[in-house]
Amino acid sequence: MGTISLPKQGRTHFTFLQVLEGIEGIFVIIAAYLTLMFKSLRDRWGMNYKEVSKSFPGDFLVPQPRSQFTHAIEINAPAKFVWPWIAQIGQSRGGFYSYEALENLAGLGIYNADQILPEYQHPKVGDLIHFGPNDAYPLVICEDGKAMAIENWYDFNKNSVYNQALESPMNYLHLSWLWMVEPIDENRSRFVSRNRVDYSPSFKNRLLLGLLAEPVVFAMDRKMCYGIKRRAENLYRITQE
Secondary structure, three states: OOOOOOOOOOOOOOOHHHHHHHHHHHHHHHHHHHOHHHHHHHOOOOOOHHHHHOOOOOHHHOOOOOEEEEEEEEEOOOHHHOHHHHHOOEOOOOEOOOOHHHHHHOOOOOOOOOOOOHHHOOOOOOOEEEEEOOEEEEEEEEEOOOEEEEEEEEEOOOOEEOOOOOOOOOOEEEEEEEEEEEEOOOOOEEEEEEEEEEEOOOHHHHHHHHHHOHHHHHHHHHHHHHHHHHHHHHHHHHHHO
C-alpha cells in the first residue's frame, strides 16, 4: 500500500468537492439544531438500544458519563480493511475523514488521507492524538486490529489539562473517545465511535456540553463514519480486482 503526500498545514484553499461537503455539513448541523428533541436517537445513530447498552472497551474510563454518544456504521469489507484507517486517525496523521473544509476554517489544520500511511500503522498506548495544532490527547487503550481510545482531563478555570491523581478542579471536563471495528462476518464489519463525557454539573456546562455541542459533534462524527466506510470499501474492492 502506498502513501499520500499530505498538504502543507498552512493551506487555506479547498477543492470544489470539499466546499460542497462543507455546505452539506452546515445543513446537517442546522437540521440537528432544529430537531434537538431527537438528540437521544442521534446519540445511538446506527445502533439499537440493546447494542448501545452493552459494554465497550474503555467504558471504565468514564464510568458515569453525564453525556455520551455511540455512532456506528456497517461496512462492506472485513475488519482488517477498516483498522488501518482507525490506526492513523489524528491531526497531522491521517485526519478524521470528516468535513475537512469546516475543520480548517476553524484553524485545526486537519487533512484527510485517502491512502494508508505505513508510518502510523502501529499506534501504542501513550501516543498523542492531535485534534488541532495545540490540542492532543493520549491513547490509553490500543488493541491492535480492533480498538483505540483517548482520555482527557481538563480544568476549564485554568484552561489546561490536570492530573486527576493530584487535583480536583471545581470546573472540570473528563472524556474518553473510542474508535473500534468489530467483524460481522467474513465480508462485513462495523465501525463504532463512542464518546463518554463527565463534567462539573453547572448550568453552563449542561447547556453547552450536554445540549448545544451535540449537533456539531454529531455532524462531524457521522461524516467520519461515512469517510471510513468509503475508504475501507474502496481498499477492499481494489484487492478483489
